[in-house]
Amino acid sequence: MIKVSEVTKKYPARLAVDNISFEVNRGEIVGFLGPNGAGKTTTMRMLAGYFPMNSGSIEVAGFDVRKDAREVRKRIGYLPESCPLYPEMRVDEYLRFRAELKGVKSSARKAKIAEVKEQCGLTDVGKRIIGQLSKGYRQRVGLADSLVHDPDLLILDEPTVGLDPIQIRQVRELIKQLAERHTILLSTHILQEVEAICERILIINEGKIVASDTEENLHRKLHACAVIEMEVAAEKAHAIGRVNALPGLDVRNSNALPDGWLRMEIEADSPEMRVDLFNLAVTEGWVLRELSEQEHSLEDTFVQITRNLGVTP
Ligand SMILES: Nc1ncnc2c1ncn2[C@@H]1O[C@H](COP(=O)(O)OP(=O)(O)OP(=O)(O)O)[C@@H](O)[C@H]1O
Numbered sequence: 001m002i003k004v005s006e007v008t009k010k011y012p013a014r015l016a017v018d019n020i021s022f023e024v025n026r027g028e029i030v031g032f033l034g035p036n037g038a039g040k041t042t043t044m045r046m047l048a049g050y051f052p053m054n055s056g057s058i059e060v061a062g063f064d065v066r067k068d069a070r071e072v073r074k075r076i077g078y079l080p081e082s083c084p085l086y087p088e089m090r091v092d093e094y095l096r097f098r099a100e101l102k103g104v105k106s107s108a109r110k111a112k113i114a115e116v117k118e119q120c121g122l123t124d125v126g127k128r129i130i131g132q133l134s135k136g137y138r139q140r141v142g143l144a145d146s147l148v149h150d151p152d153l154l155i156l157d158e159p160t161v162g163l164d165p166i167q168i169r170q171v172r173e174l175i176k177q178l179a180e181r182h183t184i185l186l187s188t189h190i191l192q193e194v195e196a197i198c199e200r201i202l203i204i205n206e207g208k209i210v211a212s213d214t215e216e217n218l219h220r221k222l223h224a225c226a227v228i229e230m231e232v233a234a235e236k237a238h239a240i241g242r243v244n245a246l247p248g249l250d251v252r253n254s255n256a257l258p259d260g261w262l263r264m265e266i267e268a269d270s271p272e273m274r275v276d277l278f279n280l281a282v283t284e285g286w287v288l289r290e291l292s293e294q295e296h297s298l299e300d301t302f303v304q305i306t307r308n309l310g311v312t313p
Helices: 040-047 069-075 091-101 106-119 135-147 165-178 191-197 215-222 236-244 271-284 298-308
Strands: 002-011 014-024 029-033 055-060 076-079 153-157 183-188 200-205 208-213 226-233 249-256 261-268 287-293
Touching: 002 040, 014 040, 014 055, 014 208, 029 040, 029 191, 040 055, 040 153, 040 183, 069 076, 076 135, 091 106, 091 135, 106 135, 106 165, 135 153, 135 165, 165 183, 165 191, 183 191, 191 298, 200 298, 208 215, 208 298, 215 298, 226 271, 236 249, 236 261, 236 271, 249 271, 261 271, 271 287
Parallel strands: 029 183, 029 200, 076 153, 153 183
Antiparallel strands: 002 014, 002 055, 200 208, 226 261, 226 287, 249 261
């Protein structure tokens, strides 16, 4: 659905996108992640045909963004970061205007507008003035606008930025529903958003694509070893010495707790080494009250990927 090949974009004082290539398949929901200034918005604007690139090529549904801009725009629904709505217009009026501009046939316009309003939960606010709506509702109007010409592909740039937690949840639910019928590329720096919505993650950092995989695979690639948390009733120096004496296990943090308990964070070659630790506790006669594998969050993974490149997100 999207094929980006060796694309570069330079601003006068900054190389914003540096020779990136990636693909998005039809039906996929891909999260486009990156720290501030990484190049997400610039890439999305180029994809939507709003920004020229310096070199490389972008195809959307087989059409070249530069040569067949009209065909590409027909197939893309683009929700920019700050949605340029007309605040003095009423919702219905605005959607009619946008549908006309996007070439929706006049005979189909009324039904299409009703459909996207229904999809975006706007049915009751058609007569309201956009500038008087809450930010969450304005965002829905932006989404309805991006859908009105029935595009195959949705490009959503930080769709929940500035919304309150309830609105964020509603917009996420809406995006999930849209994902049933559309291919979606969604930029965000909110990691929970990616976890909640996306099937695959593209990470961009300093204008370069540094990772592209499912969340699970990214975790697996980055965290080949495991961290095990263990709490035992044992004397600190002795217990650490005994754990470290086992091959493939290394105590990286320890904390003596009240009542003689000791908490250890142990790096292990594999999570299965919890069995070795259990056997050690039995042999040593330690009372054991916790033995668990630490979960890696997407945040850990993201920080590690960007830190590996010498950048703090
Ligand atoms: N119109 C512009 N002129 C000059 N430099 C720009 C322009 N737009 C963006 N930049 C710079 O290009 C780089 C990439 O910006 P971009 O907005 O694409 O990043 P982003 O990943 O979307 O960031 P954010 O998460 O903060 O929105 C940044 O260093 C930014 O300052």
